[in-house]
Amino acid sequence: MLVIIKENYDEMSKEAAKQVAALVRKKPDCVIGFATGSTPLGLYKELIRMHKEEGLDFSKITTFNLDEYVGLPPEHPQSYHYFMWENLFNHINVNPSNVYIPMGMADDIDAFCEWYENKIKEVGGIDLQILGIGANGHIAFNEPGSSLGSRTRIKTLTEKTRQDNARFFSSMEEVPKYAITMGVGTIMEARRLLLLASGTSKAEAIRATVEGPIMAKYPATIVQLHRYATVIIDKDAASKLEADYS
Numbered sequence: 741m742l743v744i745i746k747e748n749y750d751e752m753s754k755e756a757a758k759q760v761a762a763l764v765r766k767k768p769d770c771v772i773g774f775a776t777g778s779t780p781l782g783l784y785k786e787l788i789r790m791h792k793e794e795g796l797d798f799s800k801i802t803t804f805n806l807d808e809y810v811g812l813p814p815e816h817p818q819s820y821h822y823f824m825w826e827n828l829f830n831h832i833n834v835n836p837s838n839v840y841i842p843m844g845m846a847d848d849i850d851a852f853c854e855w856y857e858n859k860i861k862e863v864g865g866i867d868l869q870i871l872g873i874g875a876n877g878h879i880a881f882n883e884p885g886s887s888l889g890s891r892t893r894i895k896t897l898t899e900k901t902r903q904d905n906a907r908f909f910s911s912m913e914e915v916p917k918y919a920i921t922m923g924v925g926t927i928m929e930a931r932r933l934l935l936l937a938s939g940t941s942k943a944e945a946i947r948a949t950v951e952g953p954i955m956a957k958y959p960a961t962i963v964q965l966h967r968y969a970t971v972i973i974d975k976d977a978a979s980k981l982e983a984d985y986s
């Protein structure tokens with residue numbers, strides 16, 4: 741695992757963008773796995789800048805997102821579809837027919853999850869998966885206790901996650917109870933992982949992920965077994981690490 745510690749959020753985002761851009765230049769038809777949440781927003785902003793100012797070309801990439809709420813239509817402002825178009829896809833030249841985000845409105849969710857897994861295989865697998873991390877060590881919606889071999893499936897959101905996300909909805913009742921998420925096993929099959937974290941609220945999860953034992957209590961710890969995992973964090977998120985990563 742390669743650990744890169746940057747001075748602040750901005751530097752973390754720029755380093756991540758540099759790595760994503762290098763892949764897009766080297767392999768224009770690469771497959772990128774995207775995450776939502778506040779952590780990758782700086783990375784997405786930088787990718788948009790690179791597209792607009794440096795002509796970084798996304799026209800041949802294929803994208804897969806990690807997760808989506810069940811029951812929210814793509815046009816719902818809190819859906820991850822909406823998030824991705826608003827914060828990235830509308831501002832770069834991605835081909836909409838190469839964008840895959842779990843369908844929270846699918847009639848048959850199990851069938852959809854199988855289709856999603858097959859689609860990833862059909863395009864040759866994910867070259868680079870971008871990941872954030874929850875303060876409790878979750879990746880995507882794989883909460884503590886998730887099977888480390890899990891595949892794309894429907895998950896019940898924990899009360900804590902629903903409460904954390906309630907700020908984005910007008911009432912607690914409106915917060916979805918379920919989500920579709922790539923599994924830990926699905927994520928581990930990506931050829932490269934790029935895990936980002938910033939701020940002291942992530943320091944404990946980062947300590948467990950980078951230096952702790954591998955355990956289902958912190959699903960992110962499994963990335964220690966990945967051959968090509970890069971963790972890019974700021975100094976605050978790195979504040980509980982003991983080894984020297986300079």
Ligand code: F6R
Binds near residue numbers: 874
């Ligand atoms: C998002 C996702 C989540 C977030 C995590 C961190 O697609 O799968 O696991 O990466 O909850 O969220 P932020 O970045 O908002 O702290």
